Amino acid sequence: MNQTAMEAVIIEHVKQILPQQIEIEPTTKLLETGIDSMSFIRLVVLLEEAFNIVIEDEEILLENFTSVETIRNLIQKCLDSKQ
Template sequence: MDKTDLRDKVIEKVNEVLYEKVSREDSTNLLKRGLDSISFIRIIVLLEDELEIEIEDDDILLENFNSVDTICNLISKYIVDE
């Protein structure tokens, strides 16, 4: 999966959870878009299921999920290039 596909997938899952949608070019802090503890966990679960990965507990930190960019950076280390 290339970076563009990953970003699109992350945005899709974030938009499934947050009331205020993010766009492809958006780098806004997701806390300002309504990210709370419940939506934080929902995004993690959706991404793990969709991408067939398991995010390590040590990586489940709000700082890793505060923007689409930080989520993509984290998830990219779990994606194995085929």
């Protein structure tokens, strides 16, 4: 899956958990969108299911979830480690 397709899937899942519908770009700062801790955990589960990966507990850090780009990088790292 290329980066653009991966970002589209991530954006779709981010929009599912947000309290209001806003435009999400790859560089949107997700902490400024109103995402709360329960939504954050829900996002992790949705992404694990969508990409058939396991995001290890030590990888669940704010720095890995600041934007769609940082999430994409984390998912790519998880996918690469599966191979």
